[in-house]
Amino acid sequence: MAGQDWKRLGSFVARKRFEMGYETPIAFAEAISERLGDISDRTLTRLENGTRVGRTTLLKVETFFGWDPGMIDRILAGGTPPEYNRAASAPTAASDEPDLQDEVERKLWAISELSEEDRLTYIQLHRARHAAHSERRRKG
Incomplete structure (x- = not known):
């Protein structure tokens, strides 16, 4: 969709992952998978690199970070998570x-x-x- 900044979202996801202490997408994927169901480190790497990923992945990341529902959509549209x-x-x-x-x-x-x-x-x-x-x- 037009107006979606996937690189911006990827930057915030990587930043939040590091701040939470997950140094690699592998460790991050394992933590999300334990709590919310399977997610691959390759998919998370694609997201952090600014590549569009599926809605299920986005919802798992949003939930894991404790972001309000819809925060990822707001970031894609140019918004900023409250902690930043x-x-x-x-x-x-x-x-x-x-x-x-x-x-x-x-x-x-x-x-x-x-x-x-x-x-x-x-x-x-x-x-x-x-x-x-x-x-x-x-x-x-």
């Missing part, structure tokens, strides 16, 4: 950049070819991966 409301993570008017915590984040922010929203998404992904890595090291 730009007001919560975007730079303030007094500053042109967010609170950057390390060199990787500064380099990501400097990629002027990306929109501000995309740069913030990549920074959040970096933070989620860093947190997951730190947690694994702490546990042993």
